[in-house]
Amino acid sequence: MKRNKRFLVLGLCALVLLSVVCATNVFAADKVTITGTVYAVTWDDNDNVTGATIVGMGEEYAITANAVGQELFKLDNKVVKASGVVGEDSEGNKTFTVTNYEILPE
Numbered sequence: 001m002k003r004n005k006r007f008l009v010l011g012l013c014a015l016v017l018l019s020v021v022c023a024t025n026v027f028a029a030d031k032v033t034i035t036g037t038v039y040a041v042t043w044d045d046n047d048n049v050t051g052a053t054i055v056g057m058g059e060e061y062a063i064t065a066n067a068v069g070q071e072l073f074k075l076d077n078k079v080v081k082a083s084g085v086v087g088e089d090s091e092g093n094k095t096f097t098v099t100n101y102e103i104l105p106e
Contacts, residue, residue: 033083034061034096035104040076049073054082054096061086061096068098079104 036056040049052063052073063069064087072080082101089095 030085031083031099032086033081035079035081037077037079038063038072038075040073049076052076054080059094061094062089064095064097066097068100069096072098072101075103079106 034054034056036054038052038054040052041062042049042051044050050073051065052069052075054061054063054072063072064084065073068084072082080101080103082096082098084096084098084100087095087097
């Protein structure tokens with residue numbers, strides 16, 4: 001009986017471990033680099049940019065408003081080389097969470 005319990009516990013532990021490994025692989029995001037032009041797309045009542053996109057690689061990506069992304073909001077019509085993670089919003093639009101960038105010469 002004790003032997004069966006041990007196998008049951010070991011089997012459950014192995015199943016949990018396998019589930020964690022599979023879930024990690026499914027939700028892992030690859031870092032990409034996009035070279036493109038930043039465009040401001042939304043403004044508040046004081047004309048501050050509140051949203052921007054980057055157009056590059058034949059696609060348009062909404063820039064996520066994290067700290068680095070908000071820096072890009074100020075670079076309207078500038079060409080940048082940005083690295084980060086591509087995702088998708090609830091409406092199916094492509095998003096880009098920027099981790100670092102450099103402004104390229106015009």
